[in-house]
Amino acid sequence: MPEPAAPNRAATAAKIAANPAAYKVCEGCDSIVGSGTSLCPNCHGYRFDPASERVVLQARILGSREQTSVTADDLN
Ligand SMILES: [Zn+2]
Numbered sequence: 001m002p003e004p005a006a007p008n009r010a011a012t013a014a015k016i017a018a019n020p021a022a023y024k025v026c027e028g029c030d031s032i033v034g035s036g037t038s039l040c041p042n043c044h045g046y047r048f049d050p051a052s053e054r055v056v057l058q059a060r061i062l063g064s065r066e067q068t069s070v071t072a073d074d075l076n
Helices: 009-018 052-064
Strands: 023-026 032-034
Touching: 009 052, 023 052, 032 052
Parallel strands: none
Antiparallel strands: 023 032
16 A cells, blocks of 8 residues: 655654754744744744754654644645
């Protein structure tokens, strides 16, 4: 059975966890965004936690949930 072209949540989470320095976590909605983002595209918050351990933890949560909020791959 062929896989869809879009990456799944677990793969996205694994990619984020492998390079947490490139991401940060929104303090408003816990979305993971790129480190260069200044305004959260999900909740329009501007406070972020850039700690790698926080990013990795959040990536694991997102990768294990059925419903998730925005991940880096959704932002385009
Ligand atoms: Zn947010």
